[in-house]
Amino acid sequence: MEDKKVLLSIKDLEVKFRVRGRILTAIRGISLDIYENESIAIVGESGSGKSVFTKTFAGMLDSNGFIDNGSIIFSDDELADTVVKIDSLANSLMSKAKHKLDEYSHLELGAATYQKILVLESEKKEKSGLSSAELEAQDAEIRELQHQRTDLFNLKQTYDPAKEKDKIRQAAKDIKEYDAKIKALTKRNEQVAREKKHNVEADAAYMKHYHEESARLKAQYEQEIKGTVPEKALKRNEILAKEIYLSVGRYGLKKRIQFTNKLLEALKKAMELGVDLDDEAQRNAVFDNVTFRVRYLDETPEKLHGTCILNLANVRYSKDWSQIRGRRIATVFQDPMTSLNPIITIGKQITSIILKHQDCTEAEARQRALELMHKVGIPNAAARFDDYPFQYSGGMRQRIVIAIALSCQPKILICDEPTTALDVTIQAQILQLIKDLQKEFQYTIVFITHDLGVVANVADRVAVLYAGQIIELGTVREVFYDPKHPYTWALLSSLPQLAQKNTKLYSITGTPPSLYNQIVGDAFAPRNPYCLKIDTLEEPPLFQVSETHFAKTWLLDPRSPKIEKPEGIQNIHEKLMEAFNIEGGADRESRKSK
Numbered sequence: 001m002e003d004k005k006v007l008l009s010i011k012d013l014e015v016k017f018r019v020r021g022r023i024l025t026a027i028r029g030i031s032l033d034i035y036e037n038e039s040i041a042i043v044g045e046s047g048s049g050k051s052v053f054t055k056t057f058a059g060m061l062d063s064n065g066f067i068d069n070g071s072i073i074f075s076d077d078e079l080a081d082t083v084v085k086i087d088s089l090a091n092s093l094m095s096k097a098k099h100k101l102d103e104y105s106h107l108e109l110g111a112a113t114y115q116k117i118l119v120l121e122s123e124k125k126e127k128s129g130l131s132s133a134e135l136e137a138q139d140a141e142i143r144e145l146q147h148q149r150t151d152l153f154n155l156k157q158t159y160d161p162a163k164e165k166d167k168i169r170q171a172a173k174d175i176k177e178y179d180a181k182i183k184a185l186t187k188r189n190e191q192v193a194r195e196k197k198h199n200v201e202a203d204a205a206y207m208k209h210y211h212e213e214s215a216r217l218k219a220q221y222e223q224e225i226k227g228t229v230p231e232k233a234l235k236r237n238e239i240l241a242k243e244i245y246l247s248v249g250r251y252g253l254k255k256r257i258q259f260t261n262k263l264l265e266a267l268k269k270a271m272e273l274g275v276d277l278d279d280e281a282q283r284n285a286v287f288d289n290v291t292f293r294v295r296y297l298d299e300t301p302e303k304l305h306g307t308c309i310l311n312l313a314n315v316r317y318s319k320d321w322s323q324i325r326g327r328r329i330a331t332v333f334q335d336p337m338t339s340l341n342p343i344i345t346i347g348k349q350i351t352s353i354i355l356k357h358q359d360c361t362e363a364e365a366r367q368r369a370l371e372l373m374h375k376v377g378i379p380n381a382a383a384r385f386d387d388y389p390f391q392y393s394g395g396m397r398q399r400i401v402i403a404i405a406l407s408c409q410p411k412i413l414i415c416d417e418p419t420t421a422l423d424v425t426i427q428a429q430i431l432q433l434i435k436d437l438q439k440e441f442q443y444t445i446v447f448i449t450h451d452l453g454v455v456a457n458v459a460d461r462v463a464v465l466y467a468g469q470i471i472e473l474g475t476v477r478e479v480f481y482d483p484k485h486p487y488t489w490a491l492l493s494s495l496p497q498l499a500q501k502n503t504k505l506y507s508i509t510g511t512p513p514s515l516y517n518q519i520v521g522d523a524f525a526p527r528n529p530y531c532l533k534i535d536t537l538e539e540p541p542l543f544q545v546s547e548t549h550f551a552k553t554w555l556l557d558p559r560s561p562k563i564e565k566p567e568g569i570q571n572i573h574e575k576l577m578e579a580f581n582i583e584g585g586a587d588r589e590s591r592k593s594k
Helices: 050-056 088-109 113-130 132-158 165-202 206-222 231-248 253-273 280-288 318-324 346-357 362-375 394-406 422-439 452-458 478-480 484-494 575-580 584-593
Strands: 006-019 022-036 039-043 065-075 081-085 293-299 303-311 329-332 412-416 445-451 461-466 467-476
Touching: 006 050, 022 050, 022 065, 022 445, 022 467, 039 050, 039 452, 050 065, 050 412, 050 445, 050 584, 081 231, 088 113, 088 231, 088 253, 113 165, 113 206, 113 253, 132 461, 231 253, 231 293, 231 303, 253 280, 280 293, 280 303, 329 394, 329 584, 346 362, 346 394, 394 422, 412 422, 422 452, 445 452, 461 478, 461 484, 461 584, 467 478, 467 484
Parallel strands: 039 445, 039 461, 329 412, 412 445
Antiparallel strands: 006 022, 006 065, 065 303, 081 303, 293 303, 461 467
16 A cells, blocks of 8 residues: 555544533544545444544534544545735735734743743642542443433333332432532532642642742743744744635634634744644644644745635634535545435436536536436436436445536545445446446545455455444455454354254344443453453553554454464455455455556
8 A cells, every 4th residue: 555645534533412511422532544436344243433433524514513532634635735815905015914923932942931830830739629530420320320320210100100109219319329429529529629738738848838939930931031032933934924814714704803813823822832833733723722724835926826725624614625525625425315305306406416516507517417427327327317316226326426416526435334225136236336437536445344245346445443443454355364352253153144954043142331331451351252361461462463454453463372263264365256256355455466
């Protein structure tokens, strides 16, 4: 993969959801590079995080979901290239920004002393109240009681008042007990905090030292920030002012001014804390708190030119998604009937997308729509152009969904189990269509599925997800013929196509772990028949098996005992070839190189 361009680089991604007052962590620290023109399959059981993972870079997370950590860098030269016009307003905003940045640069001169002041104040705060660990533990205890109370209250609402009065009375009594426990715990925490604060204030020696040290550091800080700002910082500020305007230039006037002020505040805080703004990664991080950073490249008297750092984890402006979703990243969903509007004609649904994202007339949009309908295999496209979705079969509707997804020639096509709602014969046709169109349109396929037969026929690489983590990653050949993680062994063992006659079909025992709770050790450990003691104590790292093959299991540690994969999936090459007809699936890499 070294010679391929990384199209999407996901690093340390964490995605959480707020559910009934609790936090559910659906994606736990995923890092993955997706390459240009490849096909990568995301596989795993229901609830493993497959769809949530891909929704993060399509901007389609549910309203209660949020990205808590990590980055998703999208490499698209055309979309990243940014030009903004220089007019009187631009000159005025850049001049004011430069003046403020030069003023804020004085704070950098005292950043080291300011950090010492913060440490001193933090130490006093820790002594005067509950520590961070104590606060977190107490908050967790209260949240758990509140959750139990909520569950009991909801259960009480289901009881029949005519037949279950005793249960209702008991539930009401238990709810009062929960309320009393929560109130008592809160009161106890407040009392402990007051006592700690009183003890610190009564410690004359400590308070004397604190006030003297605080006064000394503040006086030193005030003296330092009166110094002369280096010429290097002033030149950097000139570029920063231009980058601010490049970064906000795509917005309307009101948003432009609002975001300029927010960026100036973020940069002021960064300078105060001593952030190295000459470091690209740190400068990107400061801008990401507000909007995409556009890195300055060059300029003419009429315009500024830069390149945008597209971090999809930090998109905060809905119009930014309109430039990405559909135009650059498109999705084919599981059920075509939920993707198509039943009261709008097929042709209108395709042309509306083309008109929204491309500069063309209605006549040109119609012609492009007919061409797409022909490419996806709709017979007599001109006659079917004004039909409604109900007049199409399930397979034809899915072809139209694919046509809509490809109407703007995206760089990435996310296929979210697009064949699940179709019969077996049509499934094969749709998979073949997606593969054939990839050769023409040169898009990257991200295929979400639990069907390993689909994986074998579509993918170049496979990422196996479990409990919101990638637990194995490799080429189709590596994951199918030489799997390393016990969960991958279990998935392959569960394939009905590999079952022997008159034998019991293998199934994975147990259920996935609750993602409300912090997972200790290997998430698959409770269901793993090859579980080691360390699996229950410590999370395994991602071991490298080959240049392209990785697995997150302690079985790959040199100190682990030698454990062979199950007999049923040993030497399965011929079985898979026969079951899935995958002459192309496993050997796709060698064919591509020829």
